[in-house]
Structure formats: C-alpha cells, structure tokens
Amino acid sequence: xxxxxxxxxxxxxxxxxxxxxxxxxxxxxxxxxxxxxxxxxxxxxxxxxxxxxxxxxxxxxxxxxxxxxxxxxxxxxxxxxxxxxxxxxxxxxxxxxxxxxxxxxxxxxxxxxxxxxxxxxxxxxxxxxxxxxxxxxxxxxxxxxxxxxxxxxxxxxxxxxxxxxxxxxxxxxxxxxxxxxxxxxxxxxxxxxxxxxxxxxxxxxxxxxxxxxxxxxxxxxxxxxxxxxxxxxxxxxxxxxxxxxxxxxxxxxxxxxxxxxxxxxxxxxxxxxxxxxxxxxxxxxxxxxxxxxxxxxxxxxxxxxxxxxxxxxxxxxxxxxxxxxxxxxxxxxxxxxxxxxxxxxxxxxxxxxxxxxxxxxxxxxxxxxxxxxxxxxxxxxxxxxxxxxxxxxxxxxxxxxxxxxxxxxxxxxxxxxxxxxxxxxxxxxxxxxxxxx
Ligand code: SDX
Numbered sequence: 001x002x003x004x005x006x007x008x009x010x011x012x013x014x015x016x017x018x019x020x021x022x023x024x025x026x027x028x029x030x031x032x033x034x035x036x037x038x039x040x041x042x043x044x045x046x047x048x049x050x051x052x053x054x055x056x057x058x059x060x061x062x063x064x065x066x067x068x069x070x071x072x073x074x075x076x077x078x079x080x081x082x083x084x085x086x087x088x089x090x091x092x093x094x095x096x097x098x099x100x101x102x103x104x105x106x107x108x109x110x111x112x113x114x115x116x117x118x119x120x121x122x123x124x125x126x127x128x129x130x131x132x133x134x135x136x137x138x139x140x141x142x143x144x145x146x147x148x149x150x151x152x153x154x155x156x157x158x159x160x161x162x163x164x165x166x167x168x169x170x171x172x173x174x175x176x177x178x179x180x181x182x183x184x185x186x187x188x189x190x191x192x193x194x195x196x197x198x199x200x201x202x203x204x205x206x207x208x209x210x211x212x213x214x215x216x217x218x219x220x221x222x223x224x225x226x227x228x229x230x231x232x233x234x235x236x237x238x239x240x241x242x243x244x245x246x247x248x249x250x251x252x253x254x255x256x257x258x259x260x261x262x263x264x265x266x267x268x269x270x271x272x273x274x275x276x277x278x279x280x281x282x283x284x285x286x287x288x289x290x291x292x293x294x295x296x297x298x299x300x301x302x303x304x305x306x307x308x309x310x311x312x313x314x315x316x317x318x319x320x321x322x323x324x325x326x327x328x329x330x331x332x333x334x335x336x337x338x339x340x341x342x343x344x345x346x347x348x349x350x351x352x353x354x355x356x357x358x359x360x361x362x363x364x365x366x367x368x369x370x371x372x373x374x375x376x377x378x379x380x381x382x383x384x385x386x387x388x389x390x391x392x393x394x395x396x397x398x399x400x401x402x403x404x405x406x407x408x409x410x411x412x413x414x415x416x417x418x419x420x421x422x423x424x425x426x427x428x429x430x431x432x433x434x435x436x437x
Contacts, residue, residue, distance in 0.1 A: 001026055001058055008033050016042070028063060030055075045419045052314075056241060057410070061094060061402055062233045066315035069367075071322065073233060074098070082325050087228040087395075088112060088198050091170055094233055094402040109198075115171035116192035116201065119149045122176075126183045135180040135390040136265040142176050143169075144258035154252045156408055165253040166401045173394040174198070178205035181387055199225040202394075207382060219336040220381055223329050224391075227377060230322040230370060231392050233399025235315070239263040239270065243400040244407050248416040253404060260400045261393045267309070270371075270396070273388040276310030277375030280344045280351070288343065289350045296351075300360045308355060310372030312364070322370035330373050333380045345376050 004023040011018040019041050022034045032055045035046055048054045063072040071078040074093050081090055085099065092100040092108045100108055125142050147154065150168065153161040179189050182205075190205040200221045208214035234240070242263040246256040264270035283295050298304045313320055327349075334342050352368055355361045378388050407413050 001032075004031055006031075010038075010042075026058070029065070039419075045421070047421055050314075051241075056236055056416070057244065057407065057413075059236070059403065059406060060097070061406060062235045062399070064235050064315050066313070066317050069316060069318035069321050071234070078230065078321050079325065082226050082229050085229065086197070086199075087225045087232070090229045090232050091398045094398050095166060095405070111167055112171045112198065113192075113194050113201075115168050116175055116194075118146075118172050118175050118179075122146075122149075123179070123189060126179060129183065131184055131186060133184070134265075135177070135184065135387050136261060136271075136393070138180040138183070139176060139390055139393060140258050140262050140265075142180070143173075143261060144255055146172065147252050147254035150254070156247075156250060156252065162253070162405050162408060166398075166405060169253065169257055169401050170398050173397045174202040175205060177387070177390045177394045178202060180390060181206055181384070184384075184386070197221065197225075199228065203381075217336070220333065223333045223377060224381060226325065226329050227374060227391065228395040230325055231374075231395035233396070233402065236403075237269070238266070239396065240400055240403050243404050245416040247404045247407055248413060250415075253401060256404055257397055257400055260396070264393055264396065265389060270389045270392040272309050272369070272371040273374045273378070273392060274385050276371050277344070277379065277385050277388065279309045280347055280375070283351070284343060284347055289347055292347075292351050292354055296354060296358060296360075300358075308351075308361070308366070310375075311355060311361065311368055312366040313369045316367060316369060317365035319367045320369040323368040323372055326370060326373040326377060327368075330377050330380075333377055337380055339380060342376065342380065344379070348373060348376060 001024045004025045006023045008021045008023055009018050010021065019038065021038070023031050024034060025031045039045060046054070061074060063075075064070065073081060073090065074097055076093065076099070081093075085093075088109055089099055089105065091112070092098075092104065122142060122145070125145050126138065129138050129141070146168070150165065153164045153168075155161045175192055182189050187209055190208045192201050192205060196204060196216070200216045203216065203221055203224060204214040206214075236244075239260040243256045243260040246259040247253070251259075267275045283291055286295075295306075296308070298306045299308045330345055334340055334345055339345075352372070355366070355368075361367075374392075375385065375388055378391060379385070383391060
C-alpha cells in the first residue's frame, strides 16, 4: 500500500492538541486512515462496533465493491470464474495468487486428490454425536480434531507446514461433510476415490451406498462446483475475521478453521441459506405466493423480529453478483431434473420481485444475497437443509486458509486485541454479606 499525499487531522473542541494521521491508498477501493498511534497520542480509542468503518488488515485476495455489486478473486470477476473455471482452479488462484497453467493444474489436482482420505480413527469421533446432531456441530468438532493427527505440520512459522495444512483442509472438508451426512442418515461412510473430480467425488461420497454406486450427473456436479466457486472467499466477513483473529494468537490452522466454521453457523452469516429455505418452506406451507404480502408485512413490522432471510448484506448495497449466478444455476439444475415448476423456486422469484419493488427494501438497499437461491439449488441436488451451511464451510475453507496464510506471512501482523468503551461500575469495595442487603 502506498502513503497518500493526503493527510487527516483530528482536532478537538476542548483545545486538546490536534493529531495528524497518514492516509494510505490501496490498488482499488477506499483509502484508509492509519490510526495506530491514536491511543498513544490522545489516550482515546476509536469506537466501531461491528467494524462498519474499520479495515482490520491489508489483503490482496478478494475485493468487493458493494455499490457496483462487484466481486473479484485476485482481480478476476466472479462472473468469469464461475463460467470459465472449476473449483480447484479457484482454490489454486486464492492460495497462490494466479490461475494454474495446465501443468500446474494437473499437479494441484493430484496433490489435493491424494489428501482426501482422513485418518481411519476419525470415524470414531462421529459415534459420540447423536444421529440428529446438526452437521455444523459435527464439523466444528471433527475439523478441530484433525489437529491431533498432524503433529508433523503444526509449526505455523514453517511455510511447508502451512502449505500442507492448507491442502489437507481443502481436501478433507468434503470427506468430513459427507461423513457427517452419512452418519445422520445411518448409512456407512463412503471413501473418496482418486479417479473422480473434486465435486464428483463429494457427490459420490454423499449419495453412493454399498448397495448402489453413484452415477455421476455432470450437470449436477457442475452446479455443485459453481456453488463452491461462488462461496470460496469474500473479503473480511465475520468467519474470515474469526479465522484471522484465532490465527493471530498462533493457533494451528485446524483450530482456526474450526473457529471459522463455528462463526459461519450463525443465521446472520452462513446459516442464512438454511434459514432462507426454511422461510420459503414456511410461506409455502402457509399458502404459498398468496401469502407473500402477509409475510412481507411481518418483515416490515419491527416488533415481529422477522427478517427476509437471504436478503441484505453489510457490503452489497446493490445486487450480490453471486445471487444472480446462483439463480441461473437454479434454472439449469431444475431444468435438468425436470423441476421447472418447482414451487419453492417460483415462490422465491415471486418474493424477490415483490421485495425489489417495495419501498421498505428499496430504501434500505436490501437485495438478494448469495444465500437466497443457494438453498433451492442444494435441495434440488439432494442435499438436506441442515447440511447447507456445511457445504458453505466446505467451499469457504479455501478462502479462510488463504486469508490465514496471508496474515501469518504479513510482517505487520500482531495478535488481535481490540479495546472497549467501558460503561460499567467504577471501582468499588466488596461489601460483607451483612451489607449486601
Ligand atoms: C453472508 O459479510 C459477508 O460477506 C457475508 C457473506 C459471505 O460470503 O461471507 O456474504 C455471507 O453472510 C450473507 C448474508 C446472509 N445473511 C442473511 O441473509 C440474513 C438476513 N440479512 C440480515 O440479517 C442483514 O441484512 C445482514 C446481517 C446480512 C446485514 O446486516 P447489517 O449490515 O448489520 O444491516 P442492518 O442489520 O443494520 O440493516 C439495516 C436495515 C435495518 O432496518 P432499520 O433499522 O434501518 O429500520 O435493514 C434492515 C434492518 O432491520 N434489514 C432487514 C434485513 N437486513 C437488514 N430487514 C428485513 N430483512 C432483512 N434480511
């Protein structure tokens, strides 16, 4: 980043001395005000709950322009990557900064493929869970447990350890997600196969049984691959910031990714795809398209605490480019499966149309986000609602680990330790029991 010739001066109305701050410009996007010396020079903190105006790091990985509805992975528009690349191209791009050449692709695919199996003892962790445990609880547990098998690669200061841990996590997430699903339906785990592509391998581990192997459907596999590309990374979102904060303490990458999975689980974040589909199913159950007006009225009533799940975004104040691509994928998959008249898809499009014409949503710049259509596509692929966020985690693992690697390699990185505005009790003495009233 380069220092701008613009300076920022902070002055105080109480006569305290002004403070000058450097302004840095990135390659694209907003400039930043470097306030690192603020506390030292003024004894004051900034106050920014939710980090609405805070850049926590510098990064070269993913760029979002919320007003333009633009998303770039290492400079490449998501619209082009989703059409011209597959998920492992995208993984190579996010991890190494460039799309792979043909030779590099062959080598990268082979490396990832040969790390898809998990240690045979991993299966015993599943047995401790109830069969109806939420898959995200299983993934938080099993991904964290991976650290206990790789004592040979936990030195985060060793670039080779960082690289092999990144590959292991990208490669083993599909295996663990599929195992979580198989455990929930009481079917035996299916081992990965090296002769299948990343996404075909996942679909087979999900849907093959000892009684009947999985017949690869290229349209469905391509749809899943696109879902993974669209969810691979997204700047400094809540779960990525969680991974970075965990990593800033020197925690091993498996623990950091487990922390990211835990954060992604929330309905305001990655859990929104599950919540959006539940929302559509509830409206469908209560009467379908005719009931949309009633539902939207509830959303607009602040006391209802009902949100239009899959709508709105902290950064996108225009259409989420991923939502457009997800809607196209919806069409393709439903047509392939002869489900053009899928009632939930029709309901989602009707709800989207009504919301985009309603002043409440227009004035708040609330548009569909990546989660609005992804649940319908995943349902059509046979993925159960409870596993939607697990699929999101499987995709986002490469983004998390790319951001973690970038942070660890940043000479400026320090342990993350925010401060606070204290509004509690000033110092007071402990009363005796008799004095406690
Ligand atoms: C993801 O950060 C990322 O990049 C995340 C993500 C990624 O790839 O990592 O993109 C993935 O998490 C997408 C977002 C998925 N979440 C949902 O779909 C849940 C529903 N959306 C909302 O919870 C909300 O829109 C957020 C959390 C996504 C964003 O919230 P903000 O930026 O804090 O905005 P806000 O809550 O301050 O909302 C501003 C106004 C408020 O109304 P007023 O107080 O001004 O009257 O808009 C309203 C909100 O009540 N609002 C909604 C709404 N989202 C915001 N009203 C109804 N339905 C909604 N979905």
